[in-house]
Amino acid sequence: MRYLTAGESHGPQLTAIIEGVPAGMPLIAEDINKELARRQKGYGRGRRMVIEKDQVQIKSGVRHGFTTGAPLTLVIENNDWKHWTKIMGSEPITEEEEKEMKRVITRPRPGHADLNGAIKYGHRDMRNILERSSARETTARVAVGAVAKKILSMFNIQVGGHVLVIGGVEAKAVDYESVEDLKARSEQSPVRCLDPEAEKKMIEAIDQAKKNGDSIGGIVEVVVEGVPIGLGSHVHYDRKLDGKIARAIMSINAFKGVEIGIGFEAAYLFGSQVHDEIVWDEENGFNRRTNRLGGFEGGMTNGMPIVVKGVMKPIPTLYKPLESVDIETKEPFTASIERSDSCAVPAASVVAESVVAWEVANEFLNKFGEDRVSEIGENYKKYMEYARTF
Numbered sequence: 001m002r003y004l005t006a007g008e009s010h011g012p013q014l015t016a017i018i019e020g021v022p023a024g025m026p027l028i029a030e031d032i033n034k035e036l037a038r039r040q041k042g043y044g045r046g047r048r049m050v051i052e053k054d055q056v057q058i059k060s061g062v063r064h065g066f067t068t069g070a071p072l073t074l075v076i077e078n079n080d081w082k083h084w085t086k087i088m089g090s091e092p093i094t095e096e097e098e099k100e101m102k103r104v105i106t107r108p109r110p111g112h113a114d115l116n117g118a119i120k121y122g123h124r125d126m127r128n129i130l131e132r133s134s135a136r137e138t139t140a141r142v143a144v145g146a147v148a149k150k151i152l153s154m155f156n157i158q159v160g161g162h163v164l165v166i167g168g169v170e171a172k173a174v175d176y177e178s179v180e181d182l183k184a185r186s187e188q189s190p191v192r193c194l195d196p197e198a199e200k201k202m203i204e205a206i207d208q209a210k211k212n213g214d215s216i217g218g219i220v221e222v223v224v225e226g227v228p229i230g231l232g233s234h235v236h237y238d239r240k241l242d243g244k245i246a247r248a249i250m251s252i253n254a255f256k257g258v259e260i261g262i263g264f265e266a267a268y269l270f271g272s273q274v275h276d277e278i279v280w281d282e283e284n285g286f287n288r289r290t291n292r293l294g295g296f297e298g299g300m301t302n303g304m305p306i307v308v309k310g311v312m313k314p315i316p317t318l319y320k321p322l323e324s325v326d327i328e329t330k331e332p333f334t335a336s337i338e339r340s341d342s343c344a345v346p347a348a349s350v351v352a353e354s355v356v357a358w359e360v361a362n363e364f365l366n367k368f369g370e371d372r373v374s375e376i377g378e379n380y381k382k383y384m385e386y387a388r389t390f
């Protein structure tokens with residue numbers, strides 16, 4: 001499969017086109033809407049989330065509740081567009097009209113794409129950069145991820161996420177029985193954290209940061225359960241699924257680091273403390289005693305849950321702004337802002353689930369077929385029996 005997204009933060013809509021979704025899969029708007037709603041929730045978000053009520057329109061590729069195998073077009077309208085039709089319209093405007101609006105952005109915000117993008121693309125109005133670099137785009141990626149989750153769920157592969165750290169407050173290691181359990185419990189928390197003590201402190205940390213005109217980041221974790229052995233491949237750098245997942249996580253706005261399994265902790269341990277011993281029994285075939293490597297060896301899944309963490313930096317737009325330089329006057333300034341999130345880590349955990357789900361679903365179809373669900377099911381069943389009795 002492949003996909004593209006299009007759309008500006010304050011433009012009329014976001015669009016995603018997905019190619020390669022197998023035919024015969026049940027899919028309705030609600031499958032996608034429930035994921036969009038999850039992304040919109042989360043303590044610490046700004047006023048924009050009050051305006052938006054994200055709802056998908058499935059414009060192609062689905063008929064009477066089933067995919068046809070044709071490209072899927074997903075559209076999510078921006079409610080905020082009605083306030084921006086002049087500024088964001090596609091028709092030409094005069095210089096006078098532009099001046100009248102006084103909305104030309106010449107002051108780049110540190111931590112955003114503004115300055116680099118303006119220089120690269122030759123824009124003197126940095127709105128032409130910030131509109132597309134905005135994390136509003138992650139709405140489209142969550143819609144795409146919902147389709148990927150749907151594919152995976154047909155084969156009992158579950159994807160869940162939760163928040164481990166916000167603003168330095170760390171959740172203690174909490175046991176969960178399954179990804180279903182993890183999902184249900186993180187859903188109850190306004191910061192998607194399973195540890196109630198930490199949850200309280202995280203909320204306080206967000207409130208404090210907001211009060212100080214500042215922002216905070218954190219760490220999210222995504223777990224994928226029910227993964228067969230052998231997704232991805234060792235034979236080429238660009239077929240390694242752990243590499244694809246790492247790229248996907250790093251592509252989320254504001255993500256600055258990624259870990260698979262114990263990740264960076266491996267630097268402090270002996271080999272005997274890191275590698276997952278192999279066991280075998282008649283009923284299940286090969287298995288592992290532990291899952292320190294997060295479900296991967298050689299760029300391929302090893303049948304253990306995929307465990308991946310991502311680090312989100314604090315939101316760059318601050319009510320207590322940082323110094324920058326106007327690109328026209330070359331004068332230093334400290335920016336004033338209208339609105340921003342103070343913490344979007346809980347929302348970002350849903351985005352992380354979505355991009356990981358996409359990579360796993362894509363690899364799943366690479367292995368078991370792309371055309372129709374029933375054929376994929378037969379191939380999958382045969383392979384699972386083959387692997388169990390290997």
Ligand SMILES: Cc1cc2nc3c(=O)[nH]c(=O)nc-3n(C[C@H](O)[C@H](O)[C@H](O)COP(=O)(O)O)c2cc1C
Binds near residue numbers: 133252255339344348
């Ligand atoms: C869900 C989500 C919401 C975000 N909300 C904001 C926001 O309200 N204000 C802001 O300045 N940055 C926000 N960001 C982060 C910026 O989009 C991001 O830092 C910026 O595009 C620069 O990209 P980079 O940090 O990956 O280099 C958000 C990110 C995510 C994932």
Ligand SMILES: C=C(O[C@@H]1CC(C(=O)O)=C[C@@H](OP(=O)(O)O)[C@H]1O)C(=O)O
Binds near residue numbers: 009046049133139341
């Ligand atoms: C719109 C979303 O997030 C936005 C991401 C974002 C940014 O700079 O990345 C800035 C804010 O937008 P605005 O400038 O309109 O207030 C966030 O609200 C969303 O997540 O749907």
